[in-house]
Amino acid sequence: MKRLLIMASLLGATPALADEGMWTYNNFPSSKVKEKYGFAPTQDWLDKVRLSSAKFGGGCSSSFVSADGLVMTNHHCARGCIQQLSTAKKDFIANGFYAKTQAEELQCPALEVSQLLDITDVTEQLNAATKGLTGKAYADGLKAEMAKLEKACATSEQFRCDVVTLYQGGKYNLYKYQRHQDVRLVFAPEQAIAFFGGDPDNFEFPRYDLDVSFLRVYGKDGKPAKTEHYFKWSEHGAKEGEATFISGHPGRTSRGLTVSQLETLRDMTLPKTLFRLSEMRGQLTEFQTRGAEQKRTSTNLLFGVENGLKANKGKLEQLSDKGFFAQKVAAEQELRTKVNADPKMKAKYGSAWDEIARAQQTYRDLRKEYESMENGLYSQLFGLARSLVRAADELPKPDAERLRGFNDANLPQLKVQLMSKAPIYPELEVLQLTFSLTKIREELGTEHPFVKKVLGKESPRALATRIVKGSKLADLKVREQLLSGGKAAIQASKDPLIQLASLVDPDARAIRKRYEEEVDAVVRKNSELIAQARFDVYGTQIYPDATGTLRLSFGAVKGYVEDGKQVEPFTSMGGTFGHATGEEPLALPKSWLAAQKTVKDTTPMNFVTTNDIIGGNSGSPVINQNAEIVGLVFDGNIQSLGGDYGFDESVNRAVSVHSDAIVEALQKVYKADRVLQELRPGATSAKGGSGL
Template structure:
């Protein structure tokens, strides 16, 4: 994989004139965009784009694309909903879905969509609350002040408020969202075209995917929501060299971390994750060989595992590159030398890096216990049980004293997930819980007190089988009774999964407390100091690391060099059929084969841009300077996998579905006239009815 060349921004100097950065909406470099591309986004333009963007679920992006609440995202972002709405007789993942009428739109069981309404700087409030504090006192005060701010902001169940940490604690913003919890599936193509090329083509280019899904958000009155802003559709789509913007929710980057934090990722965290993911992939692959229904119910899990495995391999390769790591080390040494050269700054900031390194060593020492106790065991039923057990303990407490996630501001989301009607598959539950318990015993050893406490005389499979088969938590009414009954109901419950969660919880809480006070609080406090030192020396015109919150990047449609050749920025529909072999994962669905003669072969299919993105940007709209849709992000190229730690404009590329391909397929393959009319009002109907997708 091509290695990154660190830009001036990463080395700590002022931002270079490159298409780098996942920028917050209250610190967007409009002047930089004008200097390079001749277009300066105004505040009105930024507000329009922000309000037309959306957060989809708990790890993807989306956009409003009609006045009637139509939301566009990726198929792989909506897979959870599509899978949950599927049955053995009606597999919507394999066969696709199109609601020909509003009445046919299907409500997603556990989907929340958020629209960012306001951003408020609350740095001073958080700094005042934690000034002079360290350790547990710091962690408790920070948690309490965050909960206070979020609660005051949350004026109804339709509002969501989150305190967002930026610059590793150098800044704090309060984000206020409009919350939509009634989202209904409108359209999803077949998996075969949404993920055409499968894992072999994942993070590659050229690509030929139609990775798209449409849902509609509804209000409390049961009618389609009427968003104040939405993106119009471009008439001509993206052209080579055109300025593009991507508005979305990049999950996490690590460009501002210290060397000790990066060493922990390189030497401990990433290798552990890769081994675990590789083993889990083997487990799920074997599980799928049991039969068609086992394959259907575990396809979503396998997709996520394979995607994470490939992404984490790219991250580890980047950090293992000696030249790249030497550049990161030089950047930190430069900053520290400037701090140490000034007596006042040295006294204020000089020990921050060493304190973070000490906390990282503490984390190494407790990592296995933390992952086994607080991170596991893992299964859908166990997660529900833990949520119910902890809700019974946490909700009677004052809001400021609760665990994060159980605060009043978070309750609507917690209830949506805990009371979801999504199906639970017992056989898959047994397989996942067995794997998790086996890894717990492997990591801690059979003689560890926690292992003995959990397993007793049982094997991981015996325990997993007993608690899954004996649990009634798949029944929504049982969960509702336990949630409303509080501590008394939990204490009286004989449900074996509840009993397992109760058994595990004291140890899990203890290790969590140790992590929060000895690791997280130390890193937060000292990261604030590192960030402030960077501000003092280099100024504040730098973008923060991604945090899963709304960001805006800029770039252009542009190819790139690879292995001595130039990769063109576009693929075309003709290439989709040429790329097909008839065998998975290169087998096109029957709908595409039937429509081949009607499709224009010169229609752009996928394309690449220099926009700086990362995981979480999936489903982001690609727009032009007129704030019109020209594409839909669904991936990055293989060179972008090191983008967690740096950006290289020569080769890092965002990969998107072209807006023309979306219209062409909706019209000619799926006959989805109702959607096309919403996207492009006045478009002539095909007059041929629906596609037959089910």
């Protein structure tokens, strides 16, 4: 997967006509779009698209597609909700789900959909609060000012406010969100078609997936929310060469990192991540052979592990490409040369790269203990236990002094997570805790004080089994009592998971404090300086790295060349049946086999565009210049996996479900009249097909 990037991208200047960039809504290059595609998005157009887009859960995107709160996203984004609503007798992952009436729509146990209402530049306030500060003082000052701004913004529980760091600290924006917490499942196809081709086809093209789900947000009155802003459905869907826009929440990119930071990722972080994910995949694959229920309860987790494994492998391959890395080195050196040539800039910015390099060495020294103590233990139950223990410590403190995530502005979301009715699967909990305890012992060694403190005389499996079987945290009432009881309730608790979280927390806090003050604060402070140097040298008309916040990219429907062969931009629904073998993961569900004769073979199924995306864009709407739905993003091609570090328009592609395929499937396979009527008033299902 070798790709070389154009130098303009690496240097921080915007390529003249490349479809590069995940742009913020308050700095979108409309003139550049007009120059290439003949259409300049106006402020009214941008506002409509922003308000019609939504963040879905903790790591996906979505959009409003009707005036009655109907939300569209990927099946794999809604999979957590779908699995939580499933039982051994009603497996909606395997068999799909369709609510034929509003009363049958099922509430997701732990899901929030949020809509970006407003963006405010707060760079001056953050810079003033940290001016002249370094180390601990800088970290404390930044944290306190962020908490202050977020608290003042979040005037009620229906809103959430986040300070967003852009350009590695060159700018700070305050994002205000409308929160929708009553989210109900309306329609989901079977896993077999939503993830048709499974892991072998993941991040590949051609693809043949119907990776879509529909949900609905409700108001506090228990009625569907009225959404003023939403995307209408296009009449014909995307066409080759047509300009496309993708509005979503790309997770994180690292295009602005220094060479020393990229070396840390290449040489340490990514290899370690791959080793861990590979081992976890093996554990889960074995777990799924234990029985049907074990397979059902672990499918969502296995998907995430396999997806992460493939994505991180692509990242490592990109950073290991000598030609690519040489360009990153050259780009950094050119900027440093320009800075050093100006005495004022040299005095202000010249040492920033070296300071970050020293912080990387500090991180390498801290990594084993930091990753083991602060991030090493994980499972659904342990996450609840740690949040309860930390909430008891943090909430009595002044807001500005709390750990991030426990500030007043975050409390509504924290309570939703702690009070979630999502099911917990004890056998899977034991597996995850056993694995994480084993890895901690492996990393730190049997003689490390932390390992002895945690394990004592027990093996990882014995300890995990004992505390999961003995814990009552799966009971919502127990969690409510512990949260309301505060520190006294936590200290009095005999629950083994609470006791474990309390046992490890002092060590975790201590190593986290060192990391925040000796690594994170140094990186943040000096990254701000490098960002300002880029602004001084290259100007401000550049896009920032992705941060999990709403962005807009532009591009066009366009194929590409791979291994000397032309890859056409579309697949067809007829090709879906041709791709099937009858064996997993290429076995179509019964509903599709029953409807094969009625489905129009030439209907476009999936397609690719030159839009710049990254993980987190899953579920993003693909729209045309009329702000109409023409597709739904669900993946990138294999060449896009290096997109964390750069963009190459010649081969990087976003992969989407075509809007016509969604309508064709709803109409002829599932006979989902209610959904069809909302998307296209007047449409009805066709005869044939088995429905759900």
